[in-house]
């Protein structure tokens with residue numbers, strides 16, 4: 001009888017009245033907000049899927065690409081009750097057909113999906129203040145647990161993808177864990193404890209006013225497990241890895257942009273830092289005077305976030321050491337939190353002492369040649385042999401020669417893989433190999449770099465001390481050097 005407009009207006013009015021007296025208020029969280037995907041929708045979906053109280057009679061199951069587990073979700077128009085801090089809320093999943101295809105930059109899905117959150121009006125502040133944040137956090141946690149790690153690289157050389165990201169990612173499925181990592185068990189435990197303390201240390205970092213980040217420097221000969229260690233760290237903490245290719249970065253400001261686009265809970269890796277860029281001992285490459293000068297310029301302005309055009313002249317690759325230090329230490333390193341920096345190198349003595357001085361890299365980890373304890377781990381990994389499975393005499397002999405042989409874990413694992421069908425033969429050949437290498441090393445007198453009978457640890461400490469000492473000398477001569485370089489520059493200009 002009524003014209004449709006009037007009926008509609010009446011209904012609307014009635015609805016208003018109804019809502020005015022209702023004790024509930026409602027929030028709609030739609031899947032697509034305008035043209036952007038609504039992050040909160042996905043978070044709610046994940047959060048509810050983990051909820052134990054799901055008892056609906058129909059659930060939708062999904063398994064995302066590369067995810068290692070299945071998530072449950074609410075089906076159309078199903079609802080679920082959740083409690084948070086003693087407050088009960090109701091979630092409803094609403095699916096409606098989209099009536100007309102409105103104009104959009106990309107085609108929108110046929111269905112309009114969304115969650116409706118119903119809460120009591122009196123709980124509004126609590127819910128808006130903390131419940132939604134809590135959901136986001138939980139969802140991220142679930143995602144990290146379900147999904148295998150991601151490995152990001154900047155190998156595109158500074159160009160951005162369609163969404164403006166400089167990083168490219170692939171699923172990261174490296175099987176290395178701390179369990180399979182062959183190294184001194186005590187040292188291994190220390191590193192694991194350090195990582196756990198870091199990951200759980202939010203309050204500590206807040207209280208002490210420190211940025212929530214940590215740096216590790218891994219050094220040692222090739223094939224001693226530096227890359228494996230990084231993978232183990234990522235698997236242990238469930239962090240993503242950003243593998244930063246320094247040679248692809250053209251300026252300090254580009255470096256900073258890359259950093260800004262990393263997410264928290266991640267490990268930022270620079271492998272072979274001594275090779276990737278001319279950051280090595282300043283004295284040794286004084287031929288490169290132009291870039292050297294820019295380093296000093298920047299260093300004197302340290303912390304001012306210099307960047308800028310002054311540094312971006314000269315040769316093609318103009319990342320400077322100060323740019324890199326700003327990257328790890330400066331104000332920019334704290335955009336986001338919970339980040340781990342890992343640098344690796346084969347030659348710690350080649351690194352600029354500025355990188356080594358205390359407070360810069362929190363932990364220096366020496367990855368050493370195989371010793372007896374790491375050998376035992378490898379035997380267990382590759383042959384399944386515990387200590388008791390191996391002849392006592394053989395074990396003793398191995399213990400005697402393993403240090404002298406200076407075999408890397410990579411060498412040992414290669415030898416074990418070769419004979420993994422015949423375990424007895426594997427042991428026999430490994431022992432022979434160890435012996436002959438040991439004898440050769442003793443004969444050539446090249447053990448421990450010729451330093452004689454220092455223990456391994458002492459050698460390492462020696463190396464580090466020398467590196468830091470040379471820094472102090474450097475500082476004494478800094479003034480002179482700058483002047484000297486001024487002259488070089490001038491003569492070049494002439």
Ligand SMILES: Nc1ncnc2c1ncn2[C@@H]1O[C@H](COP(=O)(O)OP(=O)(O)OP(=O)(O)O)[C@@H](O)[C@H]1O
Pocket residue numbers: 180181182183220221222223224225226227228229346367408409410411413
């Ligand atoms: N400590 C270790 N524990 C277990 N396996 C190891 C260890 N070190 C090396 N390996 C084995 O050797 C291979 C090479 O090791 P990895 O790539 O980690 O060495 P690296 O120290 O990173 O060498 P580089 O300095 O050349 O990069 C690994 O795939 C792993 O199988």
Ligand SMILES: [Mg+2]
Pocket residue numbers: 226227228271
């Ligand atoms: Mg490596």
